[in-house]
Amino acid sequence: MRLLLRFAVTIFSAATLTGCATSMTVSSHVEHGLDLSRYRTFDWGPADALPTGDARLDQNPFFKDRVQGAVEKGLAARGFRLVALGESADLLIHYHANISRRVTVAHADHAYGYCAQADCPPALLEYEAGTLVLDIMDARTNELIWRGWAQSSVQDLLDKPGEMAKTINDGVARMLLRLPPTL
């Protein structure tokens, strides 16, 4: 199986980016009946100890700045205020990033026309799948009240800061659109 994947990867490494980078899945879970209008301010909570699955993301200040910047901007647009140093907040925000290897089915004949045979069958394509999870906790109860996530291929993205920043901004913005209305 590994060998097959390797073949597929070699053949389609060029196709990967175009094939997967475009599709991002965004969704969320929410506490039943959550009323966000009770909350006014937010702060960053402590990071978790879960593994990112990729050393390039561990203690990566660029990545952290990008995510925090996008979240702060998005929450401000929704009327939440980032507290000043030493001030206590209503909400604690926390994010977690993870990268894992996944496979997808590439229909080479239709999409890329690489196939020599007329009946060229679909191939397995391996790629790096990134997940960004954003947690919003009630600061008083320390309970999770909302979780949003964005999942997308990040194949070769870690080496391209500009595109990575765009993907983060896009993912965070789309996640926060799913926050329940405050009015």
Add this chain to the structure above:
Amino acid sequence: MRSLGIRLAGLVTLTLALTGCASSEVRSYTARGVDLLQPRTYNWARDDARATGDPRLDNNRFFEEHVRAAVDEQLANKGFAKAESPDVIVHYHASVIQDVKNRGVEPGGDCKECAPDVYDQATLLIDLVDAHTDQLVWRGWAKGHIDGVVDDQQWMERRIDEVVARIMRELPARAREASE
């Protein structure tokens, strides 16, 4: 090389799953010599959270609470009561992996239809552990495809309810007794 690779990969094909949404495979195991009609009280293991393999589900209160509520309901139906010093401790564990299913293609067969089946497979297992001896007395589990399920909170909650009910059906039934 190129066409060989594609061919080989293409031959790695699938059968199933599209139907898989509703169908989970459910199994259980009972330790030898254990009378499952004996334990009457249970409680949850303290802080049982382990990595699931799916970052959306790790430390996910909405997932964890729904599983526990579903198990609580099923155990109550089986006549179990929650107690401070229980007969059995209940653990659960969820894990998700991506899997690929193959189907052999007949020689000379048309390969237009034979895409490999790539899917997310989840396993939910529920353990009953003897609170005094710390021995596993019963384990029930379900395995099924969950593509798209986690992204839809209502769907996820329905799936948990269904699958927990089916797992707990494996636990021997007994008459409910009102008093000790």
